[in-house]
Amino acid sequence: MATKDNKTVIYWLLTGCFLIFIMVVVGGITRLTHSGLSISNYKLISGTIPPMNELDWQEAFDLYKQYPEYQKLNSHFTLEDFKDIYFWEWLHRVIGRLIGLVFFIPFVYFLIRNQLSKPTVKKAIILLLMGGFQGFLGWYMVKSGLVDNPDVSHYRLAAHLTTAFLTFAYTFWVALDLIFPNPKPYNKKFRNLLRWGLVVLLIQIIYGAFVAGLDAGFIHNHWPMMNEGKFIHPTVYIEQEPLLKNFIEGKSGVQFVHRMLAYIVVLFVFIIWKKSKSLTLTSYQLKGIKILNIFVLLQFLLGVFTILLQVPVWLGVAHQVGAFFLLSAMTFTLHRFSK
Numbered sequence: 001m002a003t004k005d006n007k008t009v010i011y012w013l014l015t016g017c018f019l020i021f022i023m024v025v026v027g028g029i030t031r032l033t034h035s036g037l038s039i040s041n042y043k044l045i046s047g048t049i050p051p052m053n054e055l056d057w058q059e060a061f062d063l064y065k066q067y068p069e070y071q072k073l074n075s076h077f078t079l080e081d082f083k084d085i086y087f088w089e090w091l092h093r094v095i096g097r098l099i100g101l102v103f104f105i106p107f108v109y110f111l112i113r114n115q116l117s118k119p120t121v122k123k124a125i126i127l128l129l130m131g132g133f134q135g136f137l138g139w140y141m142v143k144s145g146l147v148d149n150p151d152v153s154h155y156r157l158a159a160h161l162t163t164a165f166l167t168f169a170y171t172f173w174v175a176l177d178l179i180f181p182n183p184k185p186y187n188k189k190f191r192n193l194l195r196w197g198l199v200v201l202l203i204q205i206i207y208g209a210f211v212a213g214l215d216a217g218f219i220h221n222h223w224p225m226m227n228e229g230k231f232i233h234p235t236v237y238i239e240q241e242p243l244l245k246n247f248i249e250g251k252s253g254v255q256f257v258h259r260m261l262a263y264i265v266v267l268f269v270f271i272i273w274k275k276s277k278s279l280t281l282t283s284y285q286l287k288g289i290k291i292l293n294i295f296v297l298l299q300f301l302l303g304v305f306t307i308l309l310q311v312p313v314w315l316g317v318a319h320q321v322g323a324f325f326l327l328s329a330m331t332f333t334l335h336r337f338s339k
Helices: 007-032 054-064 068-073 079-112 118-143 154-179 188-214 243-249 251-276 283-308 313-336
Strands: none
Touching: 007 079, 007 154, 007 313, 054 079, 079 118, 118 154, 154 188, 154 313, 188 251, 188 313, 243 251, 251 283, 283 313
């Protein structure tokens, strides 16, 4: 391995990937436990330290009482109830700060030690910008739930979650560039098929965030029908005006699209597997295809059971983690079939 872009740089990038994964898991728990609006202010440094005594806790609780979530939904909360939801949002924010430090401090160190090639420096700067933007979107999302409606905008939630997934995917891609520096067999048509598969998967991830943001997983808890005997429930079309608004803001419509996209993602992976049969594959390309098939089937099953069991926290988090692993598999496979 050359002096520049050495194994330490690869470990740094993979550590970032792991921390983003933890961030997504904790973010999912935060959302499903309705903890995301428990901290209504943002303090970059002092916010790292949680309340340390009863007076601090009471001040934090009094601040929470000033906002719609407490006033409209949780006016029955005691201080102990508040502590439970505070923990997950605090942990989510602390991990976000840790990710920032893990990306920035080693980056400066590697620059000083001249351990990064020019292409890697450019990619690392993009990663830092993506991470900063992700942090901004997190606060922008929280702000939407502090005005009138005690819930965050599902559009902002989708932007926040999707950016996290994209930041992970790009970090993983940069690491793969360093792990596999040598040329590999390249098939433009097959690579383009994988690219389209990635696009469809990202749209599905966005709709998964829409479902989470609208709490749309708690209705139509049947499969394969949306309700007993109905593949398409009538409310899919009538919740919102005009018609198309149902498929981006209506609970039934958004869930319906998420269901349909699940079938399309599975179909894409099946086509990818089928087309790969006619190609001469390297061992890593073959592994990528196999892993992709395993994760898409696992994620599909997790989605079905999440709906049938009305989104218990552990299963909702598992479904989000499944999406993360599926994106990882798609990213790895696309990388193995790209220049």
